[in-house]
Amino acid sequence: MDVLLKILTEAGPYVKLAFELGVAVIEAAQNCEIHKTVGEILAERVPDMETIRELETRAREHYARRASVPANPFEVSPEKARVLRTLATTSAPTVTLSRADVLRALES
Amino acid sequence: MLAIMAAALIAIATLSGCSPDARQAALSGAADVVQTTKARRDAFYHERAEHCLAAAETFDAWRECFAPASGLGRAVDVFVDALRAAQEAHDAGEADGFTAKARELVQAAVHVVNAFSTAGLEVPAAVLQVAAFAGEI
Numbered sequence: 001m002d003v004l005l006k007i008l009t010e011a012g013p014y015v016k017l018a019f020e021l022g023v024a025v026i027e028a029a030q031n032c033e034i035h036k037t038v039g040e041i042l043a044e045r046v047p048d049m050e051t052i053r054e055l056e057t058r059a060r061e062h063y064a065r066r067a068s069v070p071a072n073p074f075e076v077s078p079e080k081a082r083v084l085r086t087l088a089t090t091s092a093p094t095v096t097l098s099r100a101d102v103l104r105a106l107e108s
Numbered sequence: 109m110l111a112i113m114a115a116a117l118i119a120i121a122t123l124s125g126c127s128p129d130a131r132q133a134a135l136s137g138a139a140d141v142v143q144t145t146k147a148r149r150d151a152f153y154h155e156r157a158e159h160c161l162a163a164a165e166t167f168d169a170w171r172e173c174f175a176p177a178s179g180l181g182r183a184v185d186v187f188v189d190a191l192r193a194a195q196e197a198h199d200a201g202e203a204d205g206f207t208a209k210a211r212e213l214v215q216a217a218v219h220v221v222n223a224f225s226t227a228g229l230e231v232p233a234a235v236l237q238v239a240a241f242a243g244e245i
Contacts, residue, residue, distance in 0.1 A: 048181035
């Protein structure tokens with residue numbers, strides 16, 4: 001039963017596409033515009049693979065972005081950790097950190 | 109992607125009364141269907157891409173998930189190339205040349221059928237009839 005459900009779920013989009021295209025086929029056949037050549041009809045056609053390549057590029061970028069995010073969102077660089085430790089462990093009302101320390105921490 | 113294939117059969121059958129030139133009717137009918145169904149195919153590619161983004165953890169897994177769609181796109185483009193070549197041969201008026209291109213067209217049509225099969229669906233009988241008809245061009 002699970003297998004059947006999986007097959008139907010997977011097949012769904014294709015069945016829908018096939019149905020829609022089937023309807024389009026009948027409509028196109030009714031156009032009766034056979035005086036045009038293949039070149040004329042498809043003059044401004046964008047190849048399907050161009051669309052496919054765009055989608056592949058988008059997907060590649062999506063996974064690249066995902067890979068660049070640290071696995072642990074609380075993970076910080078050693079530089080940031082050092083600054084945070086300084087802030088957390090000081091008992092003074094004010095903390096002295098150099099501008100270079102802060103910039104390094106932000107850029108790390 | 110039975111539609112591209114079915115294009116030939118249904119369009120040819122319907123258009124046969126529109127022109128005395130059955131070859132041109134066949135070619136134009138198939139081209140017309142390729143064109144009019146473009147938006148629907150694009151929508152399908154986008155839907156599939158989104159589905160795979162949600163289902164796959166890596167780009168390689170995404171490509172595997174998306175393979176039926178990309179196979180379909182590739183097969184359609186090859187089919188279109190074959191259509192253009194057949195049109196050129198038809199325009200040149202050489203019977204032998206057209207026959208050779210028609211064979212390539214049938215081959216491309218078979219690839220479209222295969223692409224549809226790769227999606228895990230049974231190829232409808234109508235599609236096979238198209239292939240048989242295309243073989244008679």
